[in-house]
Amino acid sequence: MKFKGRLEGHYQHVGVKWMLERERGELCRGGIQADDMGLGKTIQTIAVICGNKVQRTLIVTTVSTVAQWRDALIEFGDIFPVIVQSSYRGALPEPTEETPLVVVTAYSSFMRPGHPFKAVKWSRVVLDEGHVIRNPKTKLFNELSQLDSGIKWILSGTPVQNSPKELVTLAKWIGIENSSIEYIRAHYLIRRTQESEAKANPRLALPPLDTQVIKLDFRYDYERDAYTSLLSNPITDKTTAIEILTRLRQVCSGNCNGKKRVRNNETSPSTKIEYLCNDIVTANTKCLVFCTWTNEITLIQRELNRLGVPCLVFDGRLSRDTKDNVIYNFKHSAIQVLLLQINCGSTGLNLQVSNRVYIVSPHWNPCVELQAIGRAYRKGQTSKVTCIRLVIKDTIEEKCLELQKRKLGFIGGDTGKRLGIETDDDLLNILFHSV
Numbered sequence: 212m213k214f215k216g217r218l219e220g221h222y223q224h225v226g227v228k229w230m231l232e233r234e235r236g237e238l239c240r241g242g243i244q245a246d247d248m249g250l251g252k253t254i255q256t257i258a259v260i261c262g263n264k265v266q267r268t269l270i271v272t273t274v275s276t277v278a279q280w281r282d283a284l285i286e287f288g289d290i291f292p293v294i295v296q297s298s299y300r301g302a303l304p305e306p307t308e309e310t311p312l313v314v315v316t317a318y319s320s321f322m323r324p325g326h327p328f329k330a331v332k333w334s335r336v337v338l339d340e341g342h343v344i345r346n347p348k349t350k351l352f353n354e355l356s357q358l359d360s361g362i363k364w365i366l367s368g369t370p371v372q373n374s375p376k377e378l379v380t381l382a383k384w385i386g387i388e389n390s391s392i393e394y395i396r397a398h399y400l401i402r403r404t405q406e407s408e409a410k411a412n413p414r415l416a417l418p419p420l421d422t423q424v425i426k427l428d429f430r431y432d433y434e435r436d437a438y439t440s441l442l443s444n445p446i447t448d449k450t451t452a453i454e455i456l457t458r459l460r461q462v463c464s465g466n467c468n469g470k471k472r473v474r475n476n477e478t479s480p481s482t483k484i485e486y487l488c489n490d491i492v493t494a495n496t497k498c499l500v501f502c503t504w505t506n507e508i509t510l511i512q513r514e515l516n517r518l519g520v521p522c523l524v525f526d527g528r529l530s531r532d533t534k535d536n537v538i539y540n541f542k543h544s545a546i547q548v549l550l551l552q553i554n555c556g557s558t559g560l561n562l563q564v565s566n567r568v569y570i571v572s573p574h575w576n577p578c579v580e581l582q583a584i585g586r587a588y589r590k591g592q593t594s595k596v597t598c599i600r601l602v603i604k605d606t607i608e609e610k611c612l613e614l615q616k617r618k619l620g621f622i623g624g625d626t627g628k629r630l631g632i633e634t635d636d637d638l639l640n641i642l643f644h645s646v
Contacts, residue, residue: 216287249589265334276559341365526552
């Protein structure tokens, strides 16, 4: 175990030093590494693993990035980790003085009974994309809270997404009892942004990022009629409201008939899908297309096939090995289009080979979209990146944009400021008001 990587810029040296000091502290060892996407949280963490050799390190990440962590540990740390699949039920290997144990697994491993991790006394636990535990009421938070570890790290470029309470939850998992936002930020969190580091060192500056919002009117009467019909449905309770909200968004994305249209292999025209696919053909470059639903991906794939445009698909239906193969093929082949489900493809992946990003359906959480854009717009990108958000005018999608602006104002400001969106009721009131 020897660090073989090269730390870029002064900020990475500062980050590693800070993390090592936190690991050698007396209380609540660890913290929150919240550097911007692409600033090297992974390589800094590997430098820390090599710089403070402890017996047992567990790295928990998304299914999509298990292989990425494995490769980085081998390349930068001469560390050959044990990869634990979610179905693994055996005992973990024992470390030796010469060879400490480093295990990499996915969050999904903790959602199945009988996983082996609670039986081990860990020296260090690292949660990559650790904002996934921001809700303390989830099973995942409960399972991860039962891990016995002396050092706990959360890595996330977007640790706060809705409310300052989320930062308190992350701190609670680490073992920090003080719930003061200012205290947590001052003692347990480090964050540097791409913009701030580029000002300090122009060599770190990225090419321009051009973000566009393309607003479209429904072109087809059946789309408009389907949308209007849904709005006329009575909302009797929160569950009904959420169902209608989902269907409204699906209609905007080109899926008026839900699963039926996909099963029947229907190819009726769609305002948004037609615009998207024609723009992809015109751009003629490597692009990432982020979608919300698998049905949406299927419909876009059909239209691209009709136009003679080959594409690859990365979504929640794929196994981990298949996902790894999809990413490898996209990076190393002439195929220019990768369709990704945003909930499983917006974090962790390094896809700088792309210089065009489409957000087909706006997400109510702007951090999810920022993470998605960060797959292409990150360190190592050499070309201008264009991000296109597609929005249907006078629909729920414009309400999503309004909500994004409110949240971004909060996230970019004081983390102690209350956003005013704490419950599903608040969210639904904002989205459905004046739709």
